[in-house]
Amino acid sequence: MSGTESLEMSAFIVDRMEVGIFAVDSTMRVVLWNRFMATYSGQSADDMLGRNLFQMFPELPAKWLEKKIRNVFMLKNYAFTSWEQRPYLFRFSHSRPVTGGDEAMQQSCTFLPVKNRADQVRFVCVNLFDCTDIALFQRRLQGTVQELEREKEAQRRLIVKLEDAQGQLMQSEKLASIGQLAAGVAHEINNPIGFVNSNLGTLDNYVRDLLRLLDAYEEASSKAVAPPPNLEPVAALKQEVDFNFLKDDVRCLLSESKEGLERVKKIVQDLKDFARVDPTQEWLWTDLHKCLDSTLNVVSNEIKYKAQVVKHYGALPQVECMPSQLNQVFMNLLVNAAQAIVDKGVITVSTGVSDGWAWISVADTGSGIDPENIKRIFDPFFTTKPVGRGTGLGLSVSYSIVAKHGGRLEVESELGKGTTFSVHIPITQTHPDAEANAV
Amino acid sequence: MLNQEQQEALQEIANIGMGQAGSSIAQVFDHFVQLSIPRILILGADDLPSALEKLVNADQITAVRQAFHGRLRGEAIVLFGEQRCNDLADLLGYEHTPDHVNELELLLDVTNILVGACLGGIAAQLRSEIGFSAPSLMADRVPADALLRSEDLSWSTALLVEVNFRLEQRSFACHLVILMAQEEIRVMALALDRFLETYK
Numbered sequence A: 001m002s003g004t005e006s007l008e009m010s011a012f013i014v015d016r017m018e019v020g021i022f023a024v025d026s027t028m029r030v031v032l033w034n035r036f037m038a039t040y041s042g043q044s045a046d047d048m049l050g051r052n053l054f055q056m057f058p059e060l061p062a063k064w065l066e067k068k069i070r071n072v073f074m075l076k077n078y079a080f081t082s083w084e085q086r087p088y089l090f091r092f093s094h095s096r097p098v099t100g101g102d103e104a105m106q107q108s109c110t111f112l113p114v115k116n117r118a119d120q121v122r123f124v125c126v127n128l129f130d131c132t133d134i135a136l137f138q139r140r141l142q143g144t145v146q147e148l149e150r151e152k153e154a155q156r157r158l159i160v161k162l163e164d165a166q167g168q169l170m171q172s173e174k175l176a177s178i179g180q181l182a183a184g185v186a187h188e189i190n191n192p193i194g195f196v197n198s199n200l201g202t203l204d205n206y207v208r209d210l211l212r213l214l215d216a217y218e219e220a221s222s223k224a225v226a227p228p229p230n231l232e233p234v235a236a237l238k239q240e241v242d243f244n245f246l247k248d249d250v251r252c253l254l255s256e257s258k259e260g261l262e263r264v265k266k267i268v269q270d271l272k273d274f275a276r277v278d279p280t281q282e283w284l285w286t287d288l289h290k291c292l293d294s295t296l297n298v299v300s301n302e303i304k305y306k307a308q309v310v311k312h313y314g315a316l317p318q319v320e321c322m323p324s325q326l327n328q329v330f331m332n333l334l335v336n337a338a339q340a341i342v343d344k345g346v347i348t349v350s351t352g353v354s355d356g357w358a359w360i361s362v363a364d365t366g367s368g369i370d371p372e373n374i375k376r377i378f379d380p381f382f383t384t385k386p387v388g389r390g391t392g393l394g395l396s397v398s399y400s401i402v403a404k405h406g407g408r409l410e411v412e413s414e415l416g417k418g419t420t421f422s423v424h425i426p427i428t429q430t431h432p433d434a435e436a437n438a439v
Numbered sequence B: 001m002l003n004q005e006q007q008e009a010l011q012e013i014a015n016i017g018m019g020q021a022g023s024s025i026a027q028v029f030d031h032f033v034q035l036s037i038p039r040i041l042i043l044g045a046d047d048l049p050s051a052l053e054k055l056v057n058a059d060q061i062t063a064v065r066q067a068f069h070g071r072l073r074g075e076a077i078v079l080f081g082e083q084r085c086n087d088l089a090d091l092l093g094y095e096h097t098p099d100h101v102n103e104l105e106l107l108l109d110v111t112n113i114l115v116g117a118c119l120g121g122i123a124a125q126l127r128s129e130i131g132f133s134a135p136s137l138m139a140d141r142v143p144a145d146a147l148l149r150s151e152d153l154s155w156s157t158a159l160l161v162e163v164n165f166r167l168e169q170r171s172f173a174c175h176l177v178i179l180m181a182q183e184e185i186r187v188m189a190l191a192l193d194r195f196l197e198t199y200k
Helices: A003-016 A035-041 A062-075 A132-223 A232-241 A243-275 A288-303 A323-340 A394-404 A432-438 B004-029 B045-055 B086-092 B100-125 B182-197
Strands: A020-024 A030-033 A079-081 A107-115 A121-130 A284-286 A307-312 A319-321 A345-354 A357-364 A408-414 A418-426 B039-044 B060-070 B074-080 B130-132 B136-143 B157-167 B172-181
Touching: A020 A035, A030 A121, A062 A079, A062 A107, A062 A121, A062 B004, A062 B086, A062 B100, A079 B100, A132 A243, A232 A243, A284 A288, A284 A323, A288 A307, A288 A323, A288 A345, A288 A357, A319 A323, A319 A418, A323 A345, A323 A357, A323 A394, A323 A418, A394 A408, A394 A418, B004 B039, B004 B086, B004 B100, B004 B157, B004 B182, B039 B045, B045 B074, B045 B157, B045 B172, B060 B100, B074 B100, B086 B100, B100 B130, B100 B136, B100 B157, B100 B172, B157 B182, B172 B182
Parallel strands: A307 A345
Antiparallel strands: A020 A030, A020 A121, A079 A107, A107 A121, A284 A319, A345 A357, A357 A418, A408 A418, B039 B157, B060 B074, B060 B130, B060 B136, B074 B172, B157 B172
16 A cells, blocks of 8 residues: 555544544644544534634534633543533534434544654544444433432331331230230239138128127126126137237238238239230220320329329320220320439320321430340239339230230330320220221 | 652652642632642552541531643542632632522632642653543531541552642632642652753
């Protein structure tokens, strides 16, 4: 190939390549403008050659682009632009007139220093590549990735929900099995308690009668003119058995036993409530403020020396619920609140509606719950109270009652600051039980 | 991989090359730019990630890489700290405070200028032509130790030339690292021998 031929071929290739090629001199005058540039810009090489690039294309970012080109002259080094950061230099229509694409051709450019033999940069040649296809593909890919990220996030949230649900399920599972056990135990214990209780009552009467009889004897013998003979062994025996003490103590023992039995009865009642073998409960539209007030009356004796009760009642509509059961919940929460207060404090009872749910909260200024214990407070038989003061059933009973209402029993506590229990229940029941019971 | 004489020659070439680079960069930015004396290291793939981590004293680093090719082949990485190079926007003709996208473009522009100037300087000393590919973002604010993982690197030994830049008035600083893997070090050794020949 001769030198001329080779030059011609190079010129031909530069003109016809599917890449935009143009060049400017140091005054920004165009010295080369290939066919690709002409086709997409609508300006032919004849129009462009010898003209100032920025005058011909006022839409170009002149300040930035001129600085970029000058740097190529100065540093004798390449420069680049990428469609990712700057979608295009020239606003060309893209090469997908039929199948469609972005609003404009996405371009990446290379700025090439064209040097002479003396290693001086005479021109800067710009190669402009059409990246519309890549850009489209990349954006679609990005869309897909974002979609995947969204789905992943949704799944993550779902897993958290599932874990919650599983936790609650385990809790209610535990409650249910303990409930069955409790129902059986309660039934078994109730019978002996019944006859022990009634026997104890009778025993009490008998002892009273016997003591009365003895008193009568004593009085009669002391008043007798001539005391009956042979009384000395009786007096000795009286001494021996410490009769005066025995007389007092037998009463004490009986009343203590009665108290103990009362306590057993209360525990059994709690167990029965917990097992809630009480199908007669009805769903009623109820004013919960009335419930709270009556419960406050019932427990006022337990509370009044410990705490001042502050009521923050909000606007609460009638709520479909089992009022006597909810009363029990309120009672538990109020008694617990009072017991949590060491010396003197405040119990704040608040109510309100949010998102179609009614809520009732009982906040105390008591000792708070240890974070270690907070997970276990709804477990049956879990108690931190001294032996004999709590059955460890109050909160699990409350929990199952609230759960039966389709609601939530939540707790927030800070050691040394106090605890807030809040009951959230739906205003209207969607529970199938509701319809069954309403009929 | 490089003998004493070659290493000394490379140090000399790098010193001169960076000096030239400094004056070109000063022309572009219209400000005097401080360059450190280039540091030349030969290290194994295992040591590179921690070496880069130690270089930049920042929790979050941004890195731009750019390949160079010709007789000398390799990649250059420019490491930016928290401040990146937003303070240079107006010096490169950006008219507004850069948003995130412009910020990335500015990083690429600055990298291209620094890499072009420094490698251009070295290549000129060695009288070899050098070309560049477009720079691309390697890491956008990642923890310093997450930049490179040695198990991803396919070479065992690399030549590293490190230089840092500082532009006091603009509170701008960055590190430039030129990396050539083992095959390329041999080419570099030959080029250095030729360079030494001319002085003998």
